[in-house]
Amino acid sequence: MADKVLMKGNEAIGEAAVLAGCRYYFGYPITPQSELPAYLARRLPEVEGVFLQAESEIAAINMVYGAASAGARVMTSSSSPGVSLKQEGISYIAGAEMPCVIVNVVRGGPGLGNISPAQSDYWQATRGGGHGDYRTLVLAPNSVQEMADMTRHAFELADRFRNPVLVLSDGILGQMMEPVLLPEPATYDINQKPWALGTTAPRKGGRNLCSTIFLDVELLEEHNWHLYQKYQVITDEFAKGSLKHMAVETHEVEDAEIVLVGYGIISRILKTVVEKCRKRGIKAGLVRPKCLWPFPSQVLADLAAKTKQFLVVEMSCGQMVEDVKLAVDGKKPVYFFGRTGGTVPSDFEILNEVDKLVRPD
Amino acid sequence: MEQVFARPKCMSKTPFHYCPGCDHGVVHRLVGECLDELEVGDKAIGVAPVGCSVFAYDYFAFDFNQAAHGRAPAVATGIKRVRPDHIVFTYQGDGDLAAIGTAEIVHAANRGEKITVIFINNAIYGMTGGQMAPTTLIGMKTATSPYGRDAQLCGHPIRVSELLATLEAPVYVTRVAVNTPANLMKAKKALKNAFRLQKEGKGFSFVEVVSICPTNWGKSPVDAHKWLAEKMLPVFPLGTYKDSTGIENS
Amino acid sequence: MSAEVERIILAGFGGQGILFLGKVLAEVGMRCGKHVSWIPSYGPEMRGGTANCTVIISEHPIASPLVTVPDTVIAMNRPSVAKFNVRIKAGGMLMYNSSLIERQEFRDDIRLVEIPASEIADELGNARVANLVMAGAYAKFSKLVTYDEMVKALPNLLPAGKKELAEVNLAAFERGYQFVKEKKYMFGRYVYSVFKGL
Ligand SMILES: Cc1ncc(C[n+]2csc(CCOP(=O)(O)OP(=O)(O)O)c2C)c(N)n1
Ligand code: SF4
Ligand SMILES: [Mg+2]
Numbered sequence: 001m002a003d004k005v006l007m008k009g010n011e012a013i014g015e016a017a018v019l020a021g022c023r024y025y026f027g028y029p030i031t032p033q034s035e036l037p038a039y040l041a042r043r044l045p046e047v048e049g050v051f052l053q054a055e056s057e058i059a060a061i062n063m064v065y066g067a068a069s070a071g072a073r074v075m076t077s078s079s080s081p082g083v084s085l086k087q088e089g090i091s092y093i094a095g096a097e098m099p100c101v102i103v104n105v106v107r108g109g110p111g112l113g114n115i116s117p118a119q120s121d122y123w124q125a126t127r128g129g130g131h132g133d134y135r136t137l138v139l140a141p142n143s144v145q146e147m148a149d150m151t152r153h154a155f156e157l158a159d160r161f162r163n164p165v166l167v168l169s170d171g172i173l174g175q176m177m178e179p180v181l182l183p184e185p186a187t188y189d190i191n192q193k194p195w196a197l198g199t200t201a202p203r204k205g206g207r208n209l210c211s212t213i214f215l216d217v218e219l220l221e222e223h224n225w226h227l228y229q230k231y232q233v234i235t236d237e238f239a240k241g242s243l244k245h246m247a248v249e250t251h252e253v254e255d256a257e258i259v260l261v262g263y264g265i266i267s268r269i270l271k272t273v274v275e276k277c278r279k280r281g282i283k284a285g286l287v288r289p290k291c292l293w294p295f296p297s298q299v300l301a302d303l304a305a306k307t308k309q310f311l312v313v314e315m316s317c318g319q320m321v322e323d324v325k326l327a328v329d330g331k332k333p334v335y336f337f338g339r340t341g342g343t344v345p346s347d348f349e350i351l352n353e354v355d356k357l358v359r360p361d
Numbered sequence: 362m363e364q365v366f367a368r369p370k371c372m373s374k375t376p377f378h379y380c381p382g383c384d385h386g387v388v389h390r391l392v393g394e395c396l397d398e399l400e401v402g403d404k405a406i407g408v409a410p411v412g413c414s415v416f417a418y419d420y421f422a423f424d425f426n427q428a429a430h431g432r433a434p435a436v437a438t439g440i441k442r443v444r445p446d447h448i449v450f451t452y453q454g455d456g457d458l459a460a461i462g463t464a465e466i467v468h469a470a471n472r473g474e475k476i477t478v479i480f481i482n483n484a485i486y487g488m489t490g491g492q493m494a495p496t497t498l499i500g501m502k503t504a505t506s507p508y509g510r511d512a513q514l515c516g517h518p519i520r521v522s523e524l525l526a527t528l529e530a531p532v533y534v535t536r537v538a539v540n541t542p543a544n545l546m547k548a549k550k551a552l553k554n555a556f557r558l559q560k561e562g563k564g565f566s567f568v569e570v571v572s573i574c575p576t577n578w579g580k581s582p583v584d585a586h587k588w589l590a591e592k593m594l595p596v597f598p599l600g601t602y603k604d605s606t607g608i609e610n611s
Numbered sequence: 612m613s614a615e616v617e618r619i620i621l622a623g624f625g626g627q628g629i630l631f632l633g634k635v636l637a638e639v640g641m642r643c644g645k646h647v648s649w650i651p652s653y654g655p656e657m658r659g660g661t662a663n664c665t666v667i668i669s670e671h672p673i674a675s676p677l678v679t680v681p682d683t684v685i686a687m688n689r690p691s692v693a694k695f696n697v698r699i700k701a702g703g704m705l706m707y708n709s710s711l712i713e714r715q716e717f718r719d720d721i722r723l724v725e726i727p728a729s730e731i732a733d734e735l736g737n738a739r740v741a742n743l744v745m746a747g748a749y750a751k752f753s754k755l756v757t758y759d760e761m762v763k764a765l766p767n768l769l770p771a772g773k774k775e776l777a778e779v780n781l782a783a784f785e786r787g788y789q790f791v792k793e794k795k796y797m798f799g800r801y802v803y804s805v806f807k808g809l
Pocket of ligand 2: 378379380383384385413466487488573574575576577
């Protein structure tokens with residue numbers, strides 16, 4: 001068995017992308033994801049890949065659009081302000097059903113904000129972000145190992161569903177180091193997609209076209225329903241199908257009287273909080289969405305029948321809490337605790353919130 | 362007694378956060394002196410997008426707008442259209458102006474916006490830790506060109522002054538440096554020309570300052586200035602590329 | 612020191628090799644078969660500021676890699692003591708670079724370990740290896756990282772361009788280790804309370 005290596009989260013993403021067969025990266029510098037392009041600037045030439053620093057995030061995402069349409073496994077990465085600029089391109093990529101992987105190492109916003117870790121891009125990530133009726137899959141790693149594993153999976157998912165996949169991380173996950181067992185390498189050939197421009201693979205019809213324009217309203221409606229159906233398939237796969245294992249992680253929820261909900265780095269802190277609660281006789285549990293879209297609503301809905309209350313914790317003023325409320329559907333109270341602007345809540349602060357909820361005197 | 366080294370009136374007391382020896386501070390001071398000498402310090406509005414100079418608003422005492430990466434010329438356009446009697450300038454890095462903001466600078470110049478643009482060309486992305494800029498020299502190693510900038514892959518360093526000088530509208534386009542006392546004096550003159558043209562409502566003025574980034578170049582300030590003279594100036598020759606009002610000869 | 616988990620905050624000036632020291636501990640912890648995590652402080656590039664990082668070495672999978680209450684603080688300069696001293700767990704350890712930090716009124720519920728790291732480094736002719744002196748000192752206290760693994764790992768951890776520094780780094784590590792082994796460090800457990808009585 002291969003040895004574990006101590007790696008930064010940003011670097012783990014870079015290496016996992018290479019192992020996934022990604023040979024094209026287009027990006028633009030921004031903190032706190034800079035280690036990722038720096039890593040690939042060194043690494044991609046070693047495997048005859050292309051690392052190209054674009055003149056902007058807008059250009060970078062459109063280079064991704066082009067490379068994806070030409071059949072490559074391709075990735076871009078950025079942090080919040082840069083991902084905002086990518087939204088136009090992501091809308092086109094989703095509309096044209098082009099597979100690609102987009103990494104957001106989230107930092108404090110709005111505007112320039114700061115470079116400290118945050119989760120305030122949840123809405124942008126899970127609601128589509130750009131214009132039009134579309135969805136992107138959103139994976140939320142909580143360790144450096146998962147930065148690697150989920151990036152590797154992201155390429156498979158992107159190809160399987162012909163859809164952009166977002167890896168939503170944050171400044172801590174990007175900067176921290178943990179031991180990683182690197183995933184198995186994939187073999188990938190830019191000629192394996194029959195729909196790709198310039199492909200040598202056998203085609204269905206005559207020429208291949210990558211487009212998002214449907215002047216005829218009926219055709220656009222048809223296209224949008226087609227996308228919608230695809231999104232339904234994806235949702236079902238995560239809820240009860242082959243991707244169920246990638247949807248959500250639960251911890252000590254069976255007898256939990258209070259269920260904590262958090263994703264990404266917050267879920268690690270919440271795990272410590274649950275341990276501390278249990279030691280103090282508080283029956284706390286944890287639900288940690290690993291995939292933010294599709295959202296593991298059913299798991300939360302089922303728990304709503306058993307537990308007494310939910311506490312959602314985020315590094316934002318409250319974004320995912322809306323999805324939790326939709327899932328719980330008013331059956332049990334859903335409370336929120338957040339820190340924002342780049343502040344990370346401590347286990348003690350959260351414990352204090354739990355205390356207030358379970359011992360309201 | 363005349364106080365020679367007094368801080369310009371239009372500048373604040375906040376000490377610079379720049380790395381020791383960085384040219385940003387020097388150019389800030391020149392800007393302050395020029396605005397004072399033209400007696401427009403109280404009518405100036407600055408626009409600084411991201412880059413090491415994103416906190417420029419801390420160092421000047423007049424109004425400021427902190428803009429998004431690359432967008433300062435567009436933001437300045439908005440300000441100047443609302444306040445045509447003010448002296449509006451942008452202060453931008455090479456990553457900012459010559460990469461992500463290429464569209465904004467070309468079109469603000471092409472419209473002949475009556476603003477002044479100060480362009481700090483240090484051949485690198487300073488603030489984000491030393492990535493390749495559009496102005497990075499061929500063969501130069503940076504965080505994102507670890508094998509040296511390759512013209513086949515990344516093209517050649519962009520000469521923005523030469524590019525903008527091909528447009529009809531700009532009235533003044535010049536490239537200066539602050540690496541020697543003589544060049545520093547010329548740089549100050551250029552900045553003053555640029556602001557005077559704006560004060561007189563003449564049109565778009567542009568001053569490129571070839572600068573150093575000792576930190577990300579991995580050089581001492583002295584070595585960096587030497588490197589600037591030896592390597593950068595041949596690629597970015599100093600001089601005035603457009604002067605349609607003849608201000609330099611008046 | 613707990614035999615199951617060690618939570619360490621390391622802090623000092625930028626340039627004192629704090630992040631590297633943290634990496635060394637994490638990497639060696641990993642090679643000793645433990646779970647480890649390392650988180651740097653990262654801020655806008657303002658040079659000469661303070662740097663710190665958080666390292667956890669644990670027998671068990673690490674839930675939160677963030678540390679509010681460290682078992683140990685390794686402080687290389689004065690501001691670091693001021694900042695992190697109050698957060699150390701009662702009964703925890705403050706290991707500090709006594710070349711740059713004078714003895715003062717510390718808490719009386721922690722173990723104090725005074726290591727003249729900068730002086731030792733200077734004696735070795737390279738001021739930059741003070742961090743490795745601390746690594747050696749810490750290794751002597753640690754229940755989770757071993758001397759042998761540390762010595763084995765060190766030369767491989769140096770960046771490609773600095774391999775020639777392996778010897779002086781190892782020497783620094785050795786000096787730090789021996790310093791503790793021979794109990795040359797000034798303070799034992801709860802010594803301040805003893806001092807108060809003087
Ligand atoms: C949309 C967006 N992308 C990227 C960044 C990150 N960023 C901040 S400053 C900067 C460039 C700095 O380089 P330059 O403009 O040359 O200024 P310098 O620091 O060298 O003076 C970048 C890429 C950002 N703030 N916003
Ligand atoms: S990083 Fe470079 S440009 Fe920025 S302040 Fe330091 S020397 Fe100047
Ligand atoms: Mg620059």
